[in-house]
Amino acid sequence: MTGLLVLNQSEVRDTLDMAQVVAVVEEAHAALSSGAAVQPERSVAEVPGTSTMLVPMLAAIGPQSAAGLKLLADTPDNKARSLPTQQSLILLVDPVTGTAEALLHGAAITQFRTAAASAVATRHLANAWAPARTLGLVGAGNQARTHLAAIRCVRDVDRVVVWSRSPETVEAFREHAREHAAGVEVVVGDSPEEVVRSADIVCTLTPSHTPLVRGEWFRPGQHINAVGAPPRPDHREIDTEGIVRSRVVVDSYDTALAESGDVLIPVAEGAITAEHFRTELGDVITGTAPGRRQASDITLYNSVGVGIQDMATARLVVDIARRKGLGTELQLS
Known part of the structure; x- marks a missing residue:
């Protein structure tokens, strides 16, 4: 038995x-x-x-x-x-x-499925009209390592720009990349802004309470995976302008509206309505809802993490x- x-x-x-x-x-x-x-x-x-x-x-x-x-x-x-x-x-x-x-x-x-969901979102939302070969990582810890592996499953990444407040964490990430991602160039950014402005695909991977990434840095055609903020309504990594400028896809509408500060704070400010977050990742995968409509769209996957x-x-x-x-x-x- x-x-x-x-x-x-x-x-x-x-x-x-x-x-x-x-x-x-x-x-x-x-x-x-x-x-x-x-x-x-x-x-x-x-x-x-x-x-x-x-x-x-x-x-x-x-x-x-x-x-x-x-x-x-x-x-x-x-x-x-x-x-x-x-x-x-x-x-x-x-x-x-x-x-x-x-x-x-x-x-x-948790570590693997979170990065895998970002990869799925990247597969369906990142720009298909132009090569997306530079990955930007805001944060250099364990999630940065798994996100590098996951995004490489769906895009031919050959360059990574990474930033962290901790030089030791960045160096540990570089060592990991040298061992597990041969042929990928790793560049250390001086700031989150440098990472965002340099990359085709951006992953934000910090447990930030206040925004580290500003929408004014986004450029047409970019894709962002907003991942790091914990499921608390007052935590967010992306500022309101970034959410407003982006076509947002969520892992779960109900969960995002209950727990994601990246969603709740812009809605509370009146900058956007909840309808802005109606599209779920599964609906994009099945074709029930559109993802990226054109090359110039800025797409953003808001990851809370679901069962x-x-x-x-x-x-x-x-x-x-x-x-x-x-x-x-x-x-x-």
């Missing part, structure tokens, strides 16, 4: 291949658009007396794919404790029987782990 498969962070990482994650995340968003997947509107719980916010992400892709729950704890005060500010666990259940199937460490899955991405990636991880004999089986019954 198969029990609950428990996979630690190292075992999860041993299963992950970025091209495969990009494929399943794209399929998951298409399933959401077609009605073959569901993710109920989520609520969050702020833990009294702490900086911790608990974010449950429930989703199902059926009938033969994946279902379950991811619990994310977002704790900004952990930075001072030298602990991760975001931690998560994923519980995968059999979508037909409801039996608990696997418990997975969530960090690596279907986690469930699709967890399903992939568990299937590979079982084939490889990874993990620990627990008999809960």
Whole structure:
């Protein structure tokens, strides 16, 4: 009798291949658009007396794919404790029987599925009328590494311009790129502005409270993936002008309108209406809604992070782990 498969962070990482994650995340968003997947509107719980916010992400892709729950704890005060500010666990259940199937460490899955979603958005939104070969990264941490790998799955990137407040983080990224992205030139930018003005595709990857990127720097034909801000209504990386100037596509309209400061603040200011954010990534993939209409459009993918991405990636991880004999089986019954 198969029990609950428990996979630690190292075992999860041993299963992950970025091209495969990009494929399943794209399929998951298409399933959401077609009605073959569901993710109920989520609520969050702020833990009294702490900086911790608990974010449950429930989703199902059926009938033969994946279902379950991811619990994310977002704790900004952990930075001072030298602990991760975001931690998560994923519980995968059999979508037909409801039996608990696997418990997975969530960090690596979150890192890979987030970058994979940016790659899917880039595939469908970046300028197809001109080569997009320069990638700009505002932030140089772990998400910068996975975004480099993910974007290279969908575009022939041969140059990266990267900026971070930390020179040590930038140097670590350069070392990683030398080892894992042979042939890609890495240029260190002096500022976020230099990164944005230099790149065809831009990924913002910082947990910023206030905007680091200004819309006045955007140029026609550019594509931006706004990724780093946590799911808090008062955090954003892109200023209001940047949102107004862009054709915005979101991972989930309901989630963005509830949790994304990049969305909520411009709406509260009266600079734009909620209708500006109506297009979801899955609808662009399936052709239900248009993405980029012309070469001069500025497109922006607003990434909050949603449960279907986690469930699709967890399903992939568990299937590979079982084939490889990874993990620990627990008999809960």
